[in-house]
Amino acid sequence: MVTIKDVEVYPVSDLATAKASPWASVSIIVKVTTSDGQVGYGEAVPTLRVNQVIKAIEEVRRLVIGKDPFRVSYIFREWYKHDFYISRSFESATAYSSVDIALHDILGKYYGAPVYQLIGGLINDKVKVYANGWYSDCVTPEDFAKRAKEVVSMGFKAMKFDPFGPYFDSMDKAGLEEAVERVRAVREAVGKDVDILIEVHGRFNVNTAVQMVRAMEPFEPLFIEEPIHPDLNMEGLSKVKNATGVRIATGERIISIEEALQLIERGLVDVLQPDITNALGFTGMSRIRALTEAYGIELAPHNAFGPIQHAATLQFDASSFNILIQESFYEFWPQWKRDIIGDAFKLNEGYHTVPSKPGLGVTVNERLLDELRFTGMEPFHEEEPVWVIKGTWRRYGS
Ligand SMILES: O=C(O)C(=O)C[C@H](O)[C@H](O)CO
Ligand SMILES: [Mg+2]
Structure with a gap:
């Protein structure tokens, strides 16, 4: 055996x-x-x-x-x-x-x-991806607009960003105005046919989130993600969801079908964002997918780490009929991350093609894994939390 x-x-x-x-x-x-x-x-x-x-x-x-x-x-x-x-x-x-x-x-x-043949067979041979990681050091609306145009010229039809600078828990009037100006600048820069997705990173209390989602509506985001602190605060999320017609996305931190169910059965999420690297791999993702199908909600898998995750997520999407869109940092990674899988993916009119070779469909460069071996702790910045795009924890209005 x-x-x-x-x-x-x-x-x-x-x-x-x-x-x-x-x-x-x-x-x-x-x-x-x-x-x-x-x-x-x-x-x-x-x-x-x-x-x-x-x-x-x-x-x-x-x-x-x-x-x-x-x-x-x-x-x-x-x-x-x-x-x-x-x-x-x-x-x-x-x-x-x-x-x-x-x-x-x-x-x-x-x-x-x-892998898609093992979990249901092919539905999508390519997957629409949204750009993330594109706006490091962007602070003013002009910074965001300039970079957003570059993203469109690369071929992306969708992009996500967090416009909330250094605000956490709550946001004063000036903070909300700054965020609105950044979102307005991106919408004007990309036009009406490119999707913009608002990332909140679970920053806010409920009252602030309610105000914020209302303020974002005129810019027609595809979704607003993690509007409140990520503690499965069901009542709070319900208030936010009822305050807006924009799709609410969440779920990148869930680790089980049971957690997914808590959100889904209460109607608190329109777009679920499970992550194959923490929602128990293909086994867990397939179970969660069945739940989203049953409740008629969409999937936008979270995909923020590295090359094997990227390849695995595409295999999962390939066999899912309710994929709205998939996250991608691929084009904005340092080159070594792409090199680990021989730079296997190319953006094609806003889509990534799903490999049809066996397994995950990518070949890993083992020599590079040895060369890049790392020991120690990751960098930690006292002011800027690790979870924001680098250089964006700043205000511009004062
Ligand atoms: O990509 C996203 O949706 C994120 O929220 C990025 C996060 O900072 C990251 O996943 C934290 O692990
Ligand atoms: Mg997120």
Whole structure:
């Protein structure tokens, strides 16, 4: 019988070139090897947790070594049984997710099929992507407008940005006005046919979020994301949702179908944004997808970390009929992230093509994984939180 022989972790980085996305300045790539030499890759979430997540992957490793790689659902259930805290542990969820992605890569390679063939078959051979990571150091409306035009000229038909500068919890009148001016500038720069998506990063209390969503309506965003603090405050989210006709998106931090259900069954989300690197890999994403189908809501998978996540998310989207759009930092990454998968993706009129080769459909440059090996902690800035696009935690009006 073929068994899982090893699970290796490669934290990789070239901090000198970490540009727009401090939360992803290190990528955690996972390599699973079988007893007959097959190899699959996965990826886990880094964001200020690189060392904890590596340790969590070591725990999953203990469980999976020696197991049959074809029994993915069984392996998930075993981890669920053993890890008493999985329903509460982001580290456990992302560790398991990375292994699940790698196991699907392996299965696809055994069967000679892309992963989408294993999870429902092809629906979309290309996926509309929205640009993120494009507005580092943008502060004034003019900064945003100039950069937004460049994004359109690259071929993007959609882009996301956080216009809220250094505001957290609440925002005074001047802050709201600054945010509105930035959004207005982008809308005017890109015209009416390009989608703009408003990122809030879970910053605000409910009253501020209610005011904010109303102020954003004239600019017709495709959605407004994480308008309030991300604590599953159901009453609060309900107030915000009822205050606007704009789609509300959320879900990048959920780690289970049960969390997804809490949001969906109360009608609090129009666009769910699960992330394959923390929502339990293809196994968890497929379960969550079924839920979104049943409730008639759309999916816009969160995809903010690295190259294996990017490839895996596209495989997932390929077999989903309710994908609204997918996030992409790809074109705004430092080159090393693209090089890890031989720069496999090219933007084509706002879309990324789904690879049809076996597994995740990308070839990993193992030499680069060795060369870029990183130890230590990610950079931490005392003023600018790690989760914003670099150089944007600033006001311009005062
Ligand atoms: O890409 C997004 O939607 C984000 O919210 C980016 C976040 O800062 C990042 O995912 C934090 O891990
Ligand atoms: Mg987000």
